[in-house]
Amino acid sequence: xxxxxxxxxxxxxxxxxxxxxxxxxxxxxxxxxxxxxxxxxxxxxxxxxxxxxxxxxxxxxxxxxxxxxxxxxxxxxxxxxxxxxxxxxxxxxxxxxxxxxxxxxxxxxxxxxxxxxxxxxxxxxxxxxxxxxxxxxxxxxxxxxxxxxxx
Amino acid sequence: xxxxxxxxxxxxxxxxxxxxxxxxxxxxxxxxxxxxxxxxxxxxxxxxxxxxxxxxxxxxxxxxxxxxxxxxxxxxxxxxxxxxxxxxxxxxxxxxxxxxxxxxxxxxxxxxxxxxxxxxxxxxxxxxxxxxxxxxxxxxxxxxxxxxxxxxxxxxxxxxxxxxxxxxxxxxxxxxxxxxxxxxxxxxxxxxxxxxxxxxxxxxxxxxxxxxxxxxxxxxxxxxxxxxxxxxxxxxxxxxxxxxxxxxxxxxxxxxxxxxxxxxxxxxxxxxxxxxxxxxxxxxxxxxxxxxxxxxxxxxxxxxxxxxxxxxxxxxxxxxxxxxxxxxxxxxxxxxxxxxxxxxxxxxxxxxxxxxxxxxxxxxxxxxxxxxxxxxxxxxxxxxxxxxxxxxxxxxxxxxxxxxxxxxxxxxxxxxxxxxxxxxxxxxxxxxxxxxxxxxxxxxxxxxxxxxxxxxxxxxxxxxxxxxxxxxxxxxxxxxxxxxxxxxxxxxxxxxxxxxxxxxxxxxxxxxxxxxxxxxxxxxxxxxxxxxxxxxxxxxxxxxxxxxxxxxxxxxxxxxxxxxxxxxxxxxxxxxxxxxxxxxxxxxxxxxxxxxxxxxxxxxxxxxxxxxxxxxxxxxxxxxxxxxxxxxxxxxxxxxxxxxxxxxxxxxxxxxxxxxxx
Numbered sequence: 057x058x059x060x061x062x063x064x065x066x067x068x069x070x071x072x073x074x075x076x077x078x079x080x081x082x083x084x085x086x087x088x089x090x091x092x093x094x095x096x097x098x099x100x101x102x103x104x105x106x107x108x109x110x111x112x113x114x115x116x117x118x119x120x121x122x123x124x125x126x127x128x129x130x131x132x133x134x135x136x137x138x139x140x141x142x143x144x145x146x147x148x149x150x151x152x153x154x155x156x157x158x159x160x161x162x163x164x165x166x167x168x169x170x171x172x173x174x175x176x177x178x179x180x181x182x183x184x185x186x187x188x189x190x191x192x193x194x195x196x197x198x199x200x201x202x203x204x205x206x207x
Numbered sequence: 208x209x210x211x212x213x214x215x216x217x218x219x220x221x222x223x224x225x226x227x228x229x230x231x232x233x234x235x236x237x238x239x240x241x242x243x244x245x246x247x248x249x250x251x252x253x254x255x256x257x258x259x260x261x262x263x264x265x266x267x268x269x270x271x272x273x274x275x276x277x278x279x280x281x282x283x284x285x286x287x288x289x290x291x292x293x294x295x296x297x298x299x300x301x302x303x304x305x306x307x308x309x310x311x312x313x314x315x316x317x318x319x320x321x322x323x324x325x326x327x328x329x330x331x332x333x334x335x336x337x338x339x340x341x342x343x344x345x346x347x348x349x350x351x352x353x354x355x356x357x358x359x360x361x362x363x364x365x366x367x368x369x370x371x372x373x374x375x376x377x378x379x380x381x382x383x384x385x386x387x388x389x390x391x392x393x394x395x396x397x398x399x400x401x402x403x404x405x406x407x408x409x410x411x412x413x414x415x416x417x418x419x420x421x422x423x424x425x426x427x428x429x430x431x432x433x434x435x436x437x438x439x440x441x442x443x444x445x446x447x448x449x450x451x452x453x454x455x456x457x458x459x460x461x462x463x464x465x466x467x468x469x470x471x472x473x474x475x476x477x478x479x480x481x482x483x484x485x486x487x488x489x490x491x492x493x494x495x496x497x498x499x500x501x502x503x504x505x506x507x508x509x510x511x512x513x514x515x516x517x518x519x520x521x522x523x524x525x526x527x528x529x530x531x532x533x534x535x536x537x538x539x540x541x542x543x544x545x546x547x548x549x550x551x552x553x554x555x556x557x558x559x560x561x562x563x564x565x566x567x568x569x570x571x572x573x574x575x576x577x578x579x580x581x582x583x584x585x586x587x588x589x590x591x592x593x594x595x596x597x598x599x600x601x602x603x604x605x606x607x608x609x610x611x612x613x614x615x616x617x618x619x620x621x622x623x624x625x626x627x628x629x630x631x632x633x634x635x636x637x638x639x640x641x642x643x644x645x646x647x648x649x650x651x652x653x654x655x656x657x658x659x660x661x662x663x664x665x666x667x668x669x670x671x672x673x674x675x676x677x678x679x680x681x682x683x684x685x686x687x688x689x690x691x692x693x694x695x696x697x698x699x700x701x702x703x704x705x706x707x708x709x710x711x712x713x714x715x716x717x718x719x720x721x722x723x724x725x726x727x728x729x730x731x732x733x734x735x736x737x738x739x740x741x742x743x744x745x746x747x748x749x750x751x752x753x754x755x756x757x758x759x760x761x762x763x764x765x766x767x768x769x770x771x772x773x774x775x776x777x778x779x780x781x782x783x784x785x786x787x788x789x790x791x792x793x794x795x796x797x798x799x800x801x802x803x804x805x806x807x808x809x810x811x812x813x814x815x816x817x818x819x820x821x822x823x824x825x826x827x828x829x830x831x832x833x834x835x836x837x838x839x840x841x842x843x844x845x846x847x848x849x850x851x852x853x854x855x856x857x858x859x860x861x862x863x864x865x866x867x868x869x
Contacts, residue, residue, distance in 0.1 A: 065551050069563055077567040077604070081574060084599035085592075089578075092589035109591060144727050144817050147779075147790065147808050 090158065099135035104161045110137060111156040119151055130157065130166070141168040149173045210275055213263025214354035217304075220256035220311075221344040223249050227314075227337030231330035232402075243326050246333035247318035253340060254315035261295075261308040264353055268295050274360040277301060277353045283366035283784050285755040293377035294367045299517075300353035302380060306497065307343045309381075309388040310336065313417075317392070324413065331399035332392075339391055342524045350517045366784040369756070375435040382428030383455055387493035389421020390462055393469075394490035397483045398532055401539040406479040411472035414486065416844060418469060422462050423840030429455050430833030437826070438792050438803070445719065445829060448597040453576040454496035460569035461489040464562045471555045474620060478559065480540040485562070487536060491529040492569070498525065499576075553623040557615030564608040571600040609665050609713065612706060613672030617679075631679065635671035642667035650722070662717025670710035677703040701843025705836045712832025718800075718825025725822070727807075731815040739822035741802060742766045747814055748806070756780040758791070761806045761816065765795055777806040777818075800824040 091108045098110060115136060118129035126141045128151075139157050149155060149171065159168035227249035234242025267275045268291045271284040281301070282294045296305040314336045321329050347353070370376075396414050400406045432452065437445040446452060465485040471478045498521045549555045575592045583589055613635060617628040643664035650656035678684070680699065681691040726738050732747035746762035758778040765773040773795035780789050795802040800823060807817025 062549065066559075069551075069560065073563040073567045077571055077600075080600045080603055081571050084596045085578075088593065088595035088599060090591045090593060092591055144729065144807070147788070147817075 094132045094134075095130055095137040096132055096134040098137050098161065098166070102161075104166075107158070107160050109156055109158045110139075110166060111154065112137070113154055114149070114151050116151045130155070137166050138164075139166045139168050139171075141171055143171075145171060146173045209263050210267050210272065210354050210356070213260040213267075214352070216256045216263070217260040217344060217354070218348060220253050220260065220307075221341065221348060223253045223256060224337045224340035224344055227253060228334050228341055229337075231334045231337075235327040235330045235334075235402075238327075240326065243330035246330040246337075247321075250311075250314035250318040250333050250336065253337075254311040257304075257308050257311040257340075257344075260354075261304050264301060264304055265292060265295055268292060271364065273362070273364050274356050274358070275353075276355040276357045279357055279361050279364045281367050282364045283755065284363060285783070286367065286372070287754055289374065289377055290367055290372045293371070293380075296380045296384075297367050297371050300347065300351045302384075303343060303347050303351055304353055305381060306384050306388060307340060307347065309384050310340055310343065310391060313388060313392055314340070325409075328396070328399055328403060328410070328413075331402050332395040335395035335398045336391065339395070339528070342528065346517075346520055346524060350520050363784070366755075366782065368785065369780065369782040369787050369789045370439060372782075372789075373435060373439055375431050376439075379428055379431045379435060382424050382431060384497075386421045386423075386425025386428055386455075386462070387458060387497060389417055389424060390458060390465075390486075390490045390493050392417035392421070393465060393486040394532070397486035398535060400483060401532075401535050404539055404542055406472065406483060406543055408473050408476055411469045411482070412848070415466070415469045415473065418462065418466050418486075419840055419844050422459070422466050423837050423844065425455065425459050425462060426833060426840065427837040429459060430830065430837070433833075434830060438794060439789065445826065448575075448594045450576050451500050453572055453597075454499040457569055457573050457576070458489055458492040458496055460565050460572065461485060461492050464565040464569075465489050467558045467565075468562050471558050475549065475555050477549055477555055478562075480536075480543050481562070483540065483543075484536060485566075487529075487532045488566075491525075491532075492573070494525055494528055550622050552618065552625050554615065554618045554620045556623070557611060557618050560611055561608065561615065564604055564611075568601055568604045568608075571604070572597065575600070606665065609669055609709075612709070613668050616673070616676045616702065616706075631675060632672050635668055635675055638671045639664045639668035656721060659717050659721025662721070663714055666710045666714035666717065669713065670707055673703050673706040673710065696848065697846035698843045698848065701839045701841075701846065703839070704842055705839025708832045708835030708837075708839055710832070711828050711835060715825045715828030715830075715832055718828065719823055722824045723821065725820065727817065727819045729810045729815055730818045731813055734815075736818075736820065738820050739802075739824075740767060741772070741822070743802075743804070743818075743820055745816070745818055748809075748816060751778075753780060755784070756782045759806065759809075761804075761818070763793070763804050763818070765802060773802075775802075775804045777804045779806050779808075796827055798827055801826050 091104070093103055093108055093110050095110065095112050097103060104110070110130060112130040112132040115129035115131045118127075118138075120127050124142055124144060126143070126145060128139055128141075129136050130139050131137075139159075141157070141159075150173075153173060156172045157166060157168040158170040158172070159166055161167075227246060230249075231243050231246035234240070234245065264277075266272075267278050268282050269288065271278065271282060271291070273279045273282075277298060277300050278294075281298045282291055286294070295301040314333060317324075317329065317333060317336070324332075393414050396410065396417075400410055429452075432455070433445045436447070436452075465482065468478050468482045468485055472482045575596050578592050579590050613632060614625075614628050617623075617631055618625070643660045646660035646663045647656060650660065677699075681688050681695055683692075724739050726736055728736055730736070730745040732745060735742050735744040737743075742765070744764040744766070746764060748759050748761045751758045751760045758780045760776050760778045763775045763777065764771060765775060775793035775795055777793040778791040780791055782788070790805050790807075792803050792805045794804070801821075803821040803823055805819045807819060809816055
């Protein structure tokens with residue numbers, strides 16, 4: 057086999073791999089990308105009718121539990137979204153704590169299929185920190201806003 | 208005082224690294240032996256200096272010297288000794304010192320073991336190592352100084368994040384770093400070869416053992432991290448496609464490709480410039496991995512260090528290392544004419560497809576990991592790319608790879624016989640189909656079981672074809688097969704073992720993904736739930752003091768029918784300093800499947816708690832598979848042809864049992 061042919065195989069193989077990879081990536085992206093919103097985003101425009109994540113602080117005094125039917129308000133100090141969830145909340149879920157919920161909007165409420173809280177008591181999910189910073193209610197290095205560490 | 212000496216030693220090491228990265232290069236260009244030898248002396252000296260600096264840091268942590276900022280922030284006097292030591296690299300600054308320490312160990316090893324290397328190649332490779340040292344030591348000294356003092360001295364430290372206080376995680380970072388930094392050897396030799404403009408079989412023989420050692424360590428390190436996540440994080444997940452996990456997996460993928468393409472360079476003198484490129488990419492991915500985790504740019508479960516202010520320095524470092532080496536590659540690679548012409552159907556053709564699939568997989572994982580960063584920077588929107596994306600992309604790429612892993616080793620070099628290879632694999636194919644059918648029967652013919660059954664089939668295919676290849680090679684069962692087994696190069700045994708490990712790993716992944724079952728509930732003492740044929744009775748919680756925590760310890764009786772099979776004690780640990788809680792799962796294993804239990808929060812005054820139970824079939828196979836892969840790497844490393852600087856064997860089959868080589 058000549059060097060040229062070999063090179064041709066090389067290139068064809070490479071293109072095949074690249075093409076297959078690109079096709080896989082595109083289909084996977086189409087189905088599986090989850091957008092992240094803050095309560096402010098949700099309040100401003102109709103987003104998240106399919107599936108998304110929202111992050112914020114659990115508003116003080118908003119947590120209602122009836123067995124496994126749970127509702128609470130998620131806030132970034134600029135806006136508040138009420139969240140409904142059926143199941144058992146993760147450990148370290150507290151009022152005033154930063155959490156991320158995954159689900160979709162339905163009639164003005166967020167129906168969560170999954171609620172994530174983090175392991176560290178003082179840890180704030182970066183998305184939540186960003187949402188709070190964007191809404192101008194918290195700056196890096198400052199003490200977190202009042203009501204955050206009420207546990 | 209001691210810590211200042213450490214700081215001073217590191218500053219001296221920077222000076223030595225500057226010499227190491229310049230003088231030997233000039234010496235090699237001018238053929239000046241004395242200047243080239245500076246590389247070896249300075250590499251050893253640098254090891255002594257950096258090692259001393261690292262030792263002073265360990266000393267400060269062990270003696271709980273809270274006048275050092277890092278110790279105050281990350282340690283506590285009541286912590287067990289092992290976590291005082293692991294606290295050294297449980298933070299950004301200390302982990303970088305560990306990184307350069309390992310780098311200096313590798314440099315010293317080349318200096319000491321590399322007597323048989325061509326002096327110019329050795330001098331240039333060590334000079335490149337010196338440049339990496341310069342970058343990292345400067346980064347430490349100017350932006351991330353672990354030797355800073357604190358005044359007035361606090362009486363007590365802040366303690367280490369409790370979820371990091373775990374034996375598995377104490378050794379996980381050093382193993383990962385050993386892997387990352389190990390790939391720097393391949394990188395340095397690649398850049399040295401580019402400067403020389405020459406790559407040959409000797410070069411590949413030099414690069415392979417370092418790559419193999421790095422790969423083995425990285426494999427075991429990733430496995431250890433996965434194991435830790437599985438039993439500590441409390442939801443029985445062993446791989447989440449978390450950015451931090453991906454950061455170590457990406458170099459693993461390119462490193463695995465490099466491991467295989469270096470074989471082609473050694474045996475056939477082909478794929479040279481591709482191998483050079485892979486060496487550069489693998490180390491670039493290691494650098495990226497180090498910084499992705501440490502810079503805190505990614506949203507992640509366990510990105511515990513975050514300081515974006517260092518970002519600029521990191522970007523410059525990455526740009527110089529990756530950009531510089533790729534530019535050099537672009538200039539020099541066209542001059543390196545590859546030797547061997549080969550047919551697509553041959554061992555080297557198979558290895559090429561292996562490389563293609565692995566690098567494509569690597570690119571997709573990299574894209575998925577960085578995509579949220581890219582969109583946030585460019586479009587401003589925030590998104591997360593989760594497991595469905597990675598599974599959707601990664602698994603289809605792995606299927607042809609695994610099929611090929613069975614066939615490739617049976618193909619001859621230069622010109623392989625595909626039909627012949629396939630006919631020798633009839634048994635493997637039959638066993639694989641049988642495994643799928645049997646799995647479906649056991650699982651009950653549900654559509655949801657197809658994926659899992661297919662995975663088991665792939666595992667059986669790979670295991671069977673690896674064993675067929677091995678037993679054909681030693682003519683197993685015929686007279687003299689034991690002698691042939693002893694005479695077979697250890698690298699060949701290593702390959703079979705590592706591929707078998709991969710097969711077992713695939714079985715574990717398939718089983719754990721397809722048939723995991725779980726139940727989460729609130730249980731009052733005395734209540735029982737059923738899971739996967741087990742009855743789990745919650746007996747209540749007692750409080751137990753620990754070394755630097757108090758634990759709520761649950762008692763859970765596990766019965767199968769009327770027989771008590773285990774009593775499990777999952778815990779929630781409340782640490783004093785920092786005031787955090789961790790879950791500590793309790794596992795009943797049958798060595799083929801696990802029953803994992805964790806304890807949640809208290810739910811009211813009647814002593815009821817949230818409990819989570821997971822039945823994890825075949826998860827132990829993950830650990831067996833990874834251990835076997837690591838063992839395969841070690842066996843291969845003992846091959847005398849991989850012995851650093853070993854002379855080339857002349858008669859491949861006439862080698863005696865390598866007693867003399869021990």
